[in-house]
Amino acid sequence: MPSGESRSGFLFPRWTNSVRPLVGAALVITPAYIVALFYFGASPRTTDVGYEPRQPVPYSHALHAGDLGIDCRYCHSTVEVAARAAIPPTQTCMNCHSRIRAQSAKLIPVRESYATGMPIEWVRVHDLPDFVYFNHSAHVRRGVGCVSCHGRIDKMEVVYQAEPLSMGWCLSCHRDPEKRLRPQEYVTRMDWVPFEDQTALGKRLREANNINPSVDCSTCHR
């Protein structure tokens, strides 16, 4: 009876010995890889930061806010009084552009909108989930600079999302606001640097203005 053959049916072939550590390694690495993939790959820092949609008008913040130095509030005039920093009406563009570059081909949609009264449809860049209620006035009036959330808009040819705008990111500041506070008069200054130690300044501003950011759920969700 060829007993060797029947016994060999119960044995793995010899070459499997070399695969064994590989399988072991794969079993350890794969879950870690998947976890890491989701943790980093699906995080808003990866998926959302850098989102840079094409806009109907090639409006350059780098030119207007940066080179020309127009204050943010000239266009986003409601930022200090309302939840939304409203996108300006076409009227605001035409305040200047009825005279400056009045014939530019790039401004055709603006002139059309002004003439017909039909709005320009901008694409939203900083888009929070609908169950989140963010209030611009509450932040700007406490001395949180535009740059803290929107990045160096004054250097963006096309606006992109600079920060993840995730809940964890919001909370990091709500729990520790000193690092982001500045005197109110400088909120729109993109290149402002504290003239003293930020933590000390933040602490002082916080006490002076009674700033106690809440981390309750209902602060943002309601």
Add this chain to the structure above:
Amino acid sequence: MKQAGKRYWRSLDELADSPELRRRVERESPSLASQIWTAASRRDFLKAMGASLALGSLTGCRWPKEKIVPYAHRPEGRVPGKPEQFATAMELAGVARALLVTSYDGRPLKVEGNPEHPESRGASDAYAQASVLELYDPDRSKDVVLRQNRQRIVQTWDQFDAFAKAAFSELRRRGGDGFSVLSEASSSPSLYDMRARLQQALPMMTWYEYEPVSRDNERLGTAMAFGRPCRAHPALDQADVILSLDSDLLMNSPVAVKHAMAFASRRRAEDFRMNRLYVVEPVVSVTGAMADHRCATPSRLVPRFACKLAGELTSDPALGTAADKAALAPLLQQTLPAMPPFFADIVRDLRENRGRSLVVAGPRQNPGVHALAAWLNHVLGNAGKTITYTAEVDPDRPAHVDAMRALVSEMKAGRVDTLLVLGGNPVYNAPADLEFAQQLDRVKTLIRVGLYEDETSLACDWHLPQAHFLESWGDARAYDGTISIVQPLIDPLYDGRTPIEILATALDEEPRRCYDIVRRTFGRLSSAADVEPAWRRALHDGLVEGTRFKPDVPMPLADALSKAIEGIEKEGGGSDASPIEVVFVQDHSVHDGRYANSGWLQEMPDPLTKLTWDNAAAVSPALAREQNLTEGDVVRISCDGTSIEAPVVLLPGQATGSIALPLGYGRRAAGRVGTGVGVDAYNLRPSTAMYTRRADLMKTGRRYPLAATQDHFIIDPVGHEERERRSRELIRELTLAEYKAGPRQLATESARKPRFSLWREHEYEGHRWAMAIDLSVCTGCSACVVACQAENNVPVVGKDQVKRGREMHWIRVDRYFSGDPDSPSISFQPLTCHHCEDAPCEQVCPVGATQHSHEGLNDMVYNRCVGTRYCSNNCPYKVRRFNWFNNLKRLSDFQKMQLNPEVTVRSRGVMEKCTFCVQRINLAKIAAKNDRRALVDGGITPACAQACPTGAIVFGDLNDAESRVAKLHASGRSYALLEELNIKPRTKYLARLRNPAERT
């Protein structure tokens, strides 16, 4: 241990501890019993799972691209996303309700009462709260329609204008011969002006005004007493003793909000003084529920009671003349089958409180009773003190039912050629015996202006869409005569026009636009030298200063009393041939049927029967026993050959032999929501008996399922004994005498035991939000329920879901009976989330979706909730609601415009509940901090508290010792619900005070 004191019960089932109810509550909570998969097979389940997996993986990594659409030219002063408020007015049955409407980015979202207006003071009723839903109703008529040979042909306004030009120039040539207008009641000065102009152009035109439910009996009664029709203005805050003869002053009155407010001002007993309310009525009303003494008396016996009372009162030598006594003498001999046990108390109270008492008769009582009430108020010295009178807007108008009768006889005689129907819905609600709809065939041209393409429109040649009051200019008078300008909040959504514009078209003269017409009328009426500033002021304030009717105290005619008695006898008051009568009542939800298509109002539980989505014949338990009826039995109610079949609802407190039948249901063409809901009671209602009628009752043997919420969310029903013990603790009541006797320990024995908390207590450094609800002044009117629904995007779920206990209201008003089932006391208790400091819901949520905030709010985080429903199971107050379906997804684009953008729209599978209107708290806090000022007490008002006519709900900060809520929490009447559970609820109730007469 047997407990002393009254026993409270929510329904007769509960009182009898019926096995059916016990089964229902034993399933933990009826809403949690799974209904979805019971009938489904494994195959269905797999299919659904497969589909949801596939859908789940299809959704991308980034949510959909959103557009921002700014204005091209932003109106000056407009801040996108910032709500604005405008004053306007809503006319209901010829009386204006002054409103303040919140508009969000050009969309009117929320209606409140106008705080500047004396008849509102910021409060409102459920009809006003729900009016915004009507604006966006996709069933409202959108097209000009011409019906020819049973075909519906859509036309344009231009086509109608061309038709009208030809038709009305022909009518002008004939002097208006054969032209009639049938209008709903209106107090609009502009409409009167246009009507006068039209009358001038068409001198032979006839104008009729009809409302199915009106105050005509009061007009006729005051005309009897004073020689001319008057409006009575009772001042409930001035009266120490009030006797209501079948009058639902606190709910079904054009000025119910003002009356409720005035009444409540005398019920808090801050100085240990209270008024006393006696109510004699056939059906249970909200006013009856508030009474200190209530006697259920059949409608036909109320006049006899009034006569008997008048006779008894005049036996006092100081009251009435010898002639009066002689006139009343025969009435003294009359007997009443059921004499109220408190008759002697009323007589004594009225005698002793001359000049501080008040007798009011209800619109269902015949004119004689009103005349008698007016006479009584005169001899008791109340006239000018607790009641004043003003002129009517239109003193020469015939009674509505007479107008309708006259129009029908004209139509019958073939003298009506062209009929213009302005609003109303006469085909549906005209008295049945007049056969109004059949007579319409004799009219050549029928033109209808209406909000909906309803029963009347279907019978007319032309249907013209009417503009809603929130999208049109107009004017109207409040009950006291004050003119309010109706200003639009939005352009007409469906291209409607207002009745005054239609009249301008008929006149074929300029101006044609409603704004110009209203502005012209204002200019004519205004006494100001410069009209423009006065106009702007009127728009801003929501009322025109100085247009109130002059209050007057007319002397009764010499023969007022004999006329009143004659009037009462003419109506056959007092005979009791048939033991059963049917009483037609205006519905708390749909009014006379006009709000049948409002989902909010249909789903609002009736304050007394707690019935949604239906009307039912309310009968007393005694009558039910006699006729062997149980709730949901269908009965045939027949009167002189006509009959209807209606389900029965048992309502303790009904007069035995009186069946209350709410009008306004059984609509045949109301829209998607209202068509076919309930039973049409107008079929039984003849022009000769508009409010009560003898009837026969027969059981049909069929059953009809009713969706009543009265047994839903019974608090902690484990064990019958426990429930019985607890019921006394949920509702607390004190008599004034007990309250006066000194501070009484309201806390229950178990709650007084020392308690040890298992939890680390919270500390509240900033605010500590809390609520206090005064049961002494809550009338159960349910304005809060609809207000909450409007503010918080609470969905309507429909009758089927309500029957399963899945209604979504964040605030409910529990109604309790106590005492004898045939003459019970009634109490109301509004219940919202109590925001417990050691909330049981927070402790069981496996995903942390409900959290405690630093200000003591019990936050609900929808985006975390996975729908385990443990929280609802653990909530002792049963105030959490679960979204079984994606209710708001089905809304049309128009309806979606109503959703409040400040509140998350919840999806399927998510738990929700009252948030204390956290959006209002946050916005107020941000605004205060932006302006660097402190929050003031009363600066934050949740939607329920804002709507409440009596101010029963008070919200504020407990950390502010001077706040109203802190003072109320510390009051001698305050108690917490289920305090012994040691969960420290943030809502406290103030025990209800009653002021029964002390028997001597």
